[in-house]
Amino acid sequence: MKPGKVYLKIFLSFLAVLIVTEVLIFGLFLIYAGRPAKEWAERLNAAKVVLVKETIEEIINEKIQLEPEAPISRNESLNRFIHRFGDLFDAKVWLSSPGGEVLVQSFDGAVPEQIIEEFTRGRPIGLGGVRFYPHKSHRLSGLYAALPVQVNPAESGQLHILFEKQWPTSSHDKSFVWGLVLIGLVIAILVMPVSRLITKPLKELRRSAIRIAEGDLSHRAPIRSNDEIGELGRAFNSMADRLEGMIRGGKALTANVSHQLRSPLARIRVAGELLQEKFMRGDARSTENHLKDIHEDVEEMDRMIGQLLTLSKLDIHEAVLKPEILDPAAMVQDLMDRFKPMMEQKSIRTEAAIDFNGPFCADREAMATVLNNLFENGCKYTPEKGTVAVRLGFEKTSLRFALTNSTTRTLSREQLERIFDPFYRIEGTAPKGTGLGLAIAKKVIEKQGGTINASQSPEGICVSFVLPSMQAPAA
Incomplete structure (x- = not known):
């Protein structure tokens, strides 16, 4: 060999x-x-x-x-x-x-x-x-x-x-010279298996890379040591895990996008056929209703594509953050006022506990996106005559936010973790949106160095995040 x-x-x-x-x-x-x-x-x-x-x-x-x-x-x-x-x-x-x-x-x-x-x-x-x-x-x-x-x-x-x-x-x-020569030969012979021992894991790592490149995404390099080569192997396996997740996630995203776009496209096609039929009959009132349905479906598709673009930019780190001093308490209050008609329509009661009196630095647009998605999600999935509770606080240099919507459903740990996946919907719930809001919120929070999670509480399902303050821009 x-x-x-x-x-x-x-x-x-x-x-x-x-x-x-x-x-x-x-x-x-x-x-x-x-x-x-x-x-x-x-x-x-x-x-x-x-x-x-x-x-x-x-x-x-x-x-x-x-x-x-x-x-x-x-x-x-x-x-x-x-x-x-x-x-x-x-x-x-x-x-x-x-x-x-x-x-x-x-x-x-x-x-x-x-x-x-x-x-x-x-x-x-x-x-x-x-x-x-x-x-x-x-x-x-x-x-x-x-x-x-x-x-x-x-x-x-x-x-x-x-x-x-x-x-x-x-x-x-x-004798002394020949002794040195003999010792050198013995050591040189012993170096051969030592060299092979050092290069063996590198060869295994190369074979693993070739297998993954050929499409075997589940393969991982064997790790048998705790030295630098072992660390390289673990880093390689970690990279392979992320690549597998990204590729599988991309495939799942493509399938979900195809499925999500199929429904409004089918409705548009049916509405178009009905519109053509009504137009030929001269039924103006029905024609106007079908045009309205087509417009709503186009709006839904446009909103979904916009959210997909936002998610893609966050995935490839294209979105650039623009930190500025802002007032999270005022932003939360504005959102509560904006969603008040929707909550009143469902007789949803709101509770707010806002304890925030310090300056906070973050990207305004990103912060607004996260809060808007959480409020929208809470309003959609809170039953009639339910409660939406909002808590906003400040600890050291981090902002803490939590939104709890009352529900009788009990979610498993896996379901609580998966609600941040794109297009994931809990079984038994009617599709009320694109399924991208919480996924975008998670990407935005993590991009700014924060954490977000969902938990089950006696009051319902709580989605909370902790976001550290960014460095203020130079004057």
Whole structure:
């Protein structure tokens, strides 16, 4: 399976960080661990040479005296001693004549003249009467010393001791480097499943998005974590919920609009046919009545289309609020006066409790729309000789309004929540309007940061809202 781009980015990022980390570790080791270790090794080697300086000449003379007839280069005792000395000190040791000829050496091959020349180019250090030549470079480090020794009564030679460490031939350094490489490989291998674990929920989220795009609106992305990816998944599901609700709501709205428009259109068609028939008969009085019916149906359709446009503007946030200082108490009183004839026609009694004496800032047109829709709804659904109770108050910086209409009906919680849905009507009630008034009121209140709800009370059904005051416009 081809790895995704996010997976490759995560894997390569981990790998880059790992490589940089290992390089830094190795560099820090060389600076803070390797250098002190080398310096300590140099001091230790120098101390070894100083300690044996006093006795080395006696031992060499003793070994020579054991085989006085043999040349120094063939003296077995001296050869064994020099080899043992080199092995013990982990160094290259050789004995040379005054002329520089190598007499005995502890190692195979030629004397490393180039290395000696490189060492002796540096500044010597005196310690215990011995001149040491320390050396450090990117490929070689160590210590060199030459001790004068008397090989016979007539000749004096030199005992050469070379402690060297070539980079990267040292087994310890090689082990350390290969250890870092091995650790890096192990971590890189472990990063692969970790990267897949991180990208797996993203792939699931992508598959969910494709399924929803293909029309499966009920599908939701699986959430298995509480991290940022889990939060992204929850936000995605929340978006899917809203999209599903909007799409289903749009379909329901289209169906409801079609149904609502069909009735007045059917009445207009029938009235038109009757009008044509009456016109041909010359019945002027009946013709006037049918024209009046057609006019009322056209008015109803125009009112419904206007409310639909208002609802659509609120849904797409096109409506712009214009806050201004207003008097809600006066607006409520004006509406009570306007709806008074309708209430008197049904013998509806009104009760008002208005306790509002502070300035309030809101959109005047939006506020008037909400109050008008609530009053109109209350008058329509209050039975004859019923009661409409209005309460208006102010708490802190919010306006509180409630309208209760007396009714013997008891609504369920679901019905109380759904009365704010477009075109929703309670079963058993006659259609007295478009079914959009409360839906528009809810949109307007929520757009201004308020809340609206319906509740059942002993007095009847109460629709109330809380609306915070908006910021007053600058003078």
